Amino acid sequence: FGDKFKKPEGSWECDACMLENKAQDSKCVSCQTAKPGAAPAPSTAPETQRGLVGFGDKFKKPEGAWECDVCCVQNKADALQCVACQSNKPGAKVEP
Ligand SMILES: [Zn+2]
Numbered sequence: 564f565g566d567k568f569k570k571p572e573g574s575w576e577c578d579a580c581m582l583e584n585k586a587q588d589s590k591c592v593s594c595q596t597a598k599p600g601a602a603p604a605p606s607t608a609p610e611t612q613r614g615l616v617g618f619g620d621k622f623k624k625p626e627g628a629w630e631c632d633v634c635c636v637q638n639k640a641d642a643l644q645c646v647a648c649q650s651n652k653p654g655a656k657v658e659p
């Protein structure tokens with residue numbers, strides 16, 4: 564008696580919902596709250612390098628895209644007029 568109610572080794576109680584989690588859980592299985600005092604999982608790749616590459620690629624403009632001077636909408640390279648306000652592409656030769 565007594566052993567039956569002993570907590571498993573390393574188990575921890577969630578601060579948010581009081582659920583008891585196992586030692587190997589790094590966050591609450593119920594509400595996903597991080598284990599108190601647990602260090603954030605170390606990232607495998609260097610943060611600076613990964614951030615630079617990911618950020619740049621994601622927000623790079625499509626090749627040849629242009630921004631409307633009038634409404635600042637970004638248009639595709641093959642668009643000769645703004646898709647939003649129909650303004651001519653800056654520098655585009657418009658045949659009479
Ligand atoms: Zn919880």
Ligand SMILES: [Zn+2]
Pocket residue numbers: 631632633634635636645646647648649650
């Ligand atoms: Zn426009």
